Amino acid sequence: MSVELMVWDEPVPISRDQARATYLAVKRTEPGDGPTPDVAKELPGEVTLYPGHVLVTMDLDTMDEVSAQVFTVARAHGMVCYDPQRDLVHNVAxxxxxxxxxxxxxxxxxxxxxxxxxxxxxxxxxxxxxxxxxxxxxxxxxxxxxxxxxxxxxxxxxxxxxxxxxxxxxxxxxxxxxxxxxxxxxxxxxx
Incomplete structure (x- = not known):
């Protein structure tokens, strides 16, 4: 079984509802063309690129360790990270x-x-x-x-x-x- 996190840029802190809506909207689109955030190169796990968004997939056994790394990298780049399994959003501030x-x-x-x-x-x-x-x-x-x-x-x-x-x-x-x-x-x- 695998789990996911999504990382993207937001100018201000957002709510869980906003993060969930963004995640679901992006997941309905096809991965591919568009601007790729620089953060994608530093993220651990399997990375799938969507325009302006990066989906990180990891297996359940490494979820805690990889998630901690993703949260740290996203914050260093000033980006939001949404955890759909826990329905939690990690804002920069x-x-x-x-x-x-x-x-x-x-x-x-x-x-x-x-x-x-x-x-x-x-x-x-x-x-x-x-x-x-x-x-x-x-x-x-x-x-x-x-x-x-x-x-x-x-x-x-x-x-x-x-x-x-x-x-x-x-x-x-x-x-x-x-x-x-x-x-x-x-x-x-x-x-």
Whole structure:
């Protein structure tokens, strides 16, 4: 079985709905003639060129590793990357304040310097197949959540709290990614 990612240029961040619509429209066309983005030469996996778009196909066994490489190359070129399997869009911006921050998911996705929209959307994908989401600043601190909305934060000492709803989890992750520690004061934490 194979999986796909699509990479193309967008002047501003786009929503998952916009990315999905673009992906589906491009897939209805034939590969071939038209301007080929320079990024195509650097992408791993099997590359299929569409006018202004690059489709990267990889096998399921290497999906996590190859996807991470595709996300990194696309970002370096200032391009959007859409993941139709997870229905997630990787925009170039806006980013959090921690350079080198990583987003990890329980279904194997790792993204360096994730955009804030991706972090927000990934949190809504938690399930038995994706049992956690974490933002990690290695050697400094991290914030993670598991289904049931148990938040764990570690900066020296690991502390935990239960959160009522997804919107509060998303706000806490946004606060953390942007360097705002307000989420620590909004909840009652225990060790």
């Amino acid at each position: 806006p980013l959090g304040v921690y350079e080198g921050m990583q987003l990890h998911t329980g279904d194997g996705m790792t993204v360096n310097d994730p955009d804030l929209g991706l972090v927000h959307d990934v949190l809504a994908t938690m399930s038995p197949q994706n049992p956690f989401v974490a933002l990690v600043n290695f050697g400094r601190h991290f914030l993670q959540v598991s289904p049931g909305y148990e938040l764990e934060y570690k900066e020296g000492t690991l502390i935990r709290t239960m959160v009522e709803d997804l919107s509060e989890v998303q706000q806490s992750f946004h606060d953390y990614a942007t360097g705002d520690r307000a989420f620590l004061n909004r909840h009652t934490w225990s060790q």
